Amino acid sequence: MTIVVTGAAGFIGSNFVLNWLTHSEEKVIALDKLTYAGNLENLKSVEANANYEFAQGDIGDSRLVAKLLHQHQPRVIINFAAESHVDRSIHGPDDFMQTNILGTYRLLEExxxxxxxxxxxxxxxxxxxxxxxxxxxxxxxxxxxxxKEEKRYEPNSPYSASKAASDHLVRAWNHTYGLPVLTTNCSNNYGPYHFPEKLIPLCVLNALNGKDLPIYGDGQQIRDWLYVVDHCKGITTVLEKGVIGETYNIGGWNEKTNLEVVNTLCDLLDELKPREDGKSYREQITFVKDRPGHDQRYAIDATKISKELGWKPEETFETGIRKTVQWYLDHQDWVANVQSGEYQNWLTKNYS
Structure with a gap:
């Protein structure tokens, strides 16, 4: 038996592949376009695994997708492939429309x-x-x-609008064509292999490099934080037990303001890797102009997946964030390799 995982070299996709191969003998065909956030180093530890095979390509490439499906005869397709960074969607929405909407459409058709x-x-x-x-x-x-899962869709950014459109396409392909689909909606993920343009890895790495820790606006925006491995286990649970056509929210039950998150990161770094001058990393916090249309609060009610499928997160925010910070401290080679010239240019464009 075989599964196909799209977006497999990205942050969540790679964590899913790594977690899957620790508990299953089922082969994984990992498909990824390898854009700026797709990093094969994330999957380096399973390169020699006989149950792993990588294919480079776009979910919008119908010919490639058709070839992979007919060659490997998977019982499952898990679609992680997406442009996912809100700031990038504001500056350049076209890629989000192409991948998240048209790419999902073509993947569904194949x-x-x-x-x-x-x-x-x-x-x-x-x-x-x-x-x-x-x-x-x-x-x-x-x-x-x-x-809750029945909440009306009201996306406010080009990114979230493109994801909302893809969700509707998935629903329609089930209702119209009988394709057996499942949809999961998750809260903010954090953990290993997170590309350093998102809040947590950006602030960890900036802190270690003596740079400012940029926080949009007043830092009071609230997010529910979900440790990425918990998310991956939740997806596996939905895959194994979920009802066809249903949507399941996967959340961490950890609402924090952005400022609380960054203060926690600073306190952990003060403990695990103190500054040479003895001062706190909190002194590097700086507030920058808020981004357009910045949503104030996201919060997931994960009652449905808990009651119906028996899943709940294993990590608290305190345990998960400690593991995350320690991972970045222990994987400086990965950090150095991911910080490309394009990444540096992107930080300058958004946070200068």
Missing amino acids: ARSFFNTLSEVGQKQFRFLHVSTDEVYGTLSTNDRAF
Whole structure:
């Protein structure tokens, strides 16, 4: 048996592949376009694994996808492939429309074509699992209830709008064509192999390099934080137990303001790798102009997946963030290799 994982060299996709291969003998075909955030170093530890095979390519390349599906006959497609950074979507939305909407459409079409060639037994086993985000639901005020699966979609950025569109496509391919789909909407992930343009890895690495720790606006934006390995286990649970056509929210039950998160990072670094001058890393915190349309609060209600499928996160924010900071301290070679010229130019463009 085989599964296909798209976006497999990205942050969440690579963590999923690594976690999958620790507990399953089922072969993984890892597909990734290898854009700026796709990094084969993330998968270096499984390169020699007989149950792992990498293919470079775009989910929008119908010919390539069709070839992979017919060659490997997977029982599952898990779609992590996406442009995912809100700031990038504001400056250049076209890539988000191409990958998140048209790419998902073409992937669905090839999955449907492949599904129609399967035997009755093969069709009963087949699943298309689409990984999405809590940002499709819009924003919350401080006293609003957390997002449930039936919450109306109200995306506010080009990124979240493109993901909302992809979610609707997945739903439609189930309702119209009978493709057996599952959708997950997750909260903010953090953990190993996170490309350093997102808040947590950016601040860890800037702190270690003596740079400012940039926080948008007043830093009071609230996010629910989910350790990436918990997310991967949640996806596996949905794959194994989820009801076809259903959506499952996967969250960490860890609401924190951005400023709280950065202060926690500084305190951990003060403990694990103190500054040479004895001062706290908190002194490097600086507030920068807020980004356009910045949503105030995201919060996931993960009751459904807990009650119906028996999943809950294993890490608290305190345990997960400690593991994350320690991972970056222990993997300085990975950090050095990922910090390309383009990455540095991107930081200058957004945070100068």
